[in-house]
Amino acid sequence: MLDEQLTAFTIAPVWERALALLQAHPKREILIDASRLKRIDDTGIAFLYELRQETRAPGTGVIIRNLSPELSALVPDYPASELGTRPESPPSRxxxxxxxxxxxxxxxxxxxxxxxxxxxxxxxxxxxxxxxxIRWRETLDIAAEAGANAVPIVLLIGFLMGVIIAFEIALVAREFGAVIFVIDGVGIAMLRELGPLMTAILFAGRSGAAFAAQIGTQKVNEELDAIRTFGLDPIHFLVLPRLLAAALVVPLLTVFADVVGLFGGALVLIRFDIGLYQFYYRLLSVVELEDLFVGLLKAATFGLAIAAIGCRRGLTTGAGATAVGLSATGAVVTSIVCIVVLDGLFTILFDA
Amino acid sequence: MPLPESCPTATNPSGTRGPIVSVRGLAIGYGSQPILEDLWFDVERGEILVILGESGCGKSTLMKGMTGLQRPLSGDVLIDGESIVMADPATKARLQRGLGITYQSGALFGSLSVLENVRFPLDEFTRIGLRQRNLIARMLLHLVELGHAETMMPAELSGGMIKRAGIARAMALGADILMLDEPSAGLDPITAANLDRTILDLRRRLGFTFVVVTHELQSIFTIADRAIMLDAESRGIIAMGSPADLRDRSQDPRVRQFFNHRPDTPPA
Known part of the structure; x- marks a missing residue:
């Protein structure tokens, strides 16, 4: 006997019970009394439809009794094969x-x-x-957004990197009475490797993803088509300012990261009886200008690569909001992989 | 085309009449600035009420007020006799689940297929088994003639398909009232006519009550039992009645302009 109502919020146990009943008695005729049933919604209609479509052996069918003609008329009688489509599986090769x-x-x-x-x-x-x-105004706007606004986070991460590297090396070096050489390690590591690398990874997460999302959204909104129909080139209009801005600001941010990283290292070494003056003069004697320039060259290359990857991901965005999210994620992942590969190439070229 | 007095429906099989939505002295706007004020009207069970008016007159804002998505400045909205304005969060959520709402953009979830979109309310709010939920969603898609599109993603759908999928999703929890915000906006005349036919078909077969915001004249004359016309300047209802009555009998120049498709001043 069915209740007075079969709606989305009441039907789950009824449906479960009915299926269990059908399964438990495969060889008996099942009678369902719908005399009390007054109200159904789309879920109730689907329930009654499924019962009517149930195929069982002759004499063991499902009979719904006393269903009012009005409600009965709501239950469709098309075959279940008309419902939905099955996805075609790709041909196996x-x-x-x-x-x-x-x-x-x-x-x-x-x-x-x-x-x-x-x-x-x-x-x-x-x-x-x-x-x-060149669209210098856009380039400078992007540089300000991607560069100036990123300074605080770059300072924080750069400082902490310097502190951590100096502390870890100094703990080992102290065992051998070689704390003074920690300055060599911190100086070269920050200028040639950690400064550009950390800055680039931050830039990829912050601005590379933003480039992909901005251009991707413009693609979804058909703004790229509008740019093209105005006779403008999206590469010149959107990509070039971002490439130039990135090539400009990543080295500048790297200088900030280098300076605060070295400062963080110097502060740590005070604890190991190396004063700031001693740190400064030792640093000048072991670090060469080439170290700084190699780091900045890396930074500019990383910046170009991140911007290119972000823009390209944006330009190839599919349709819909999900595609924009995928482009942004893809831009960050590809950028970080690319940064590490480029860093390896630089190491082979300049250090080998 | 009013329903007969005792028309039985899926949602109201006994055929009892009476307002399913009552708007009582509603004033709604942004900040403290009302866009619409002192609105009084009822939506009868099983009718198709169209809210019309020029762009910017507050049609969609009124819809938000009626669905509890925007708190009015004053007044009340009763859904089946219960206030959605004064309701506590749990009651408001229950009342909102009884309203099937479709939005101008369709608002389908981009990461879900059409079938998953339609199934979504059932997944979230019911304990019905997955196979049964799929059956319900497929039957709803069949009802709006989208059976062939269940595996497609929203980004692959045309404008008309998005609107129809939105309607199917709005029906999934057995809503009594379907509220459609500009369903035919941006659609070609044939697709818009098909959508109108779907709306009429749903009302005829399942007895839904529809509140439709639109300014498409063709749609208004095809589907509406009754229309209310809003006006930005007077911040209220300037006409109410059947579309034919408004067109043929209204003395208000703004109503006549709207129905005769004429701008304020004819070109010289």
Whole structure:
């Protein structure tokens, strides 16, 4: 016997009970009394539909009795096969064909990347060409947002990196009476490696993701199409200012990170009886200008790579809000991998 | 096209009449500035009421007030006799679950397929098994003629499909009232006409009450039993009645302009 109402909030136990009943008595006719039933919603309709569609052996069917004609009319009688679609499974390929397919897809991705880099270079090339100048105002706005606003976090992380590195090295060096050499380690590590690397990772998380999300949202909103139909080039209009801004601000942020990192190291070494003057003069004697320049060159390269990856991810965003999120996430992950790979190449080129 | 007095429906099988929504002296706006004030009207069970008016007159704001999404400056909205304005959070949530709402953009969740979107309210608020929830969602999609699109993502749908999927999702929890905010906005005439047909079909088959915000004349004449017209300048209702009555009998120049598709001053 069904209750007075079958609605979304009351139907779950009724449905479960009915299914259990059908399963428990496969060889008996099931009678369901609907004489009290007065109110159903879409869930109730689906329940009655499923009972009516139940296929059992002759003489063991489901009979719904005393269902009012008004409610009965609400229950559709189309076959269950009309409901929904089943996703088509992709055709299975032999392993060798699959390998070729994946290789071709990867080669195409690499080709698209090379096209993008070529487009950027082509746009960047004629810097002085009249009528198509660099959009310096946008470049400076982006530089301010991505650079100036990132200074506090870069200072904090740079300082802590200096403190941690100095402390960890000094603890070991003290055992050998070689605390003075900690200055060499902190100086070279901050200028050549940690300064640019940490700054770039922060920049990737903060601005690389933002570039991808901004341009991705513009793509979803068809703003990129509007830019193109105005006869403007999205690479020149959107990508180039970001590339230039990144190449400008990441080295500047790296200088900040270097300075506060060294300062943090110097503060730690006071605890190990090395004064600030001693730190300063030792630093000048062991660190060369080349260390600073290699670090800044790395930083500029990292900046260009992060901006390029962020912009490219934005330009290739699919449709919908989810695609924008995926682009931003992808930009950060690819940027960090790229930074580490580039750092390895720099190490081979300049340190080997 | 009013319903007969004893029309039985899925949501109201006994066919009893009486307002399902009552708007009582409502004033609503942003900050302390009212956009609309002193609104009084009822929505009868099983009727299709259209709220119309020029852009910016407060149609969507009124809809937000009626659904409890925006607190009015004063006045009250009763859903089946219960105030949604004064209700405690639990009662308000219960009352809102009885309202199926679709938004101008469709507001489908971009990370879920069409089937998952329609199933979402059932997943969140019921203990019905997954296979049964899928069946319910598929039947709702079949009802709005989207059976073929269940595996598609919202980004792959056309404007009309998004609106219809939104309607299917709004119906999932057995709402008594469907509130549609500009369902035909941005749709081509054929798709808009199909959507109107879906609305009429849903009312005929399942007896839903509809409150539809629109300014599409074709839609208004196709679906509306009754229309209320809002006006930005007077911040209130300037006309109420059947669309044909408003068009043919209203003496208000703003109403006549709206129905005759004429701007304030004809071009020289």
């Amino acid at each position: 032999p392993a060798i064909e699959q390998l070729g397919y994946v290789t071709r897809r990867k080669m195409r991705q690499i080709g698209n990347w090379l096209d993008f880099i070529a487009d950027c270079a082509r746009t960047l090339g004629p810097l002085s060409r009249r009528g198509n100048p």
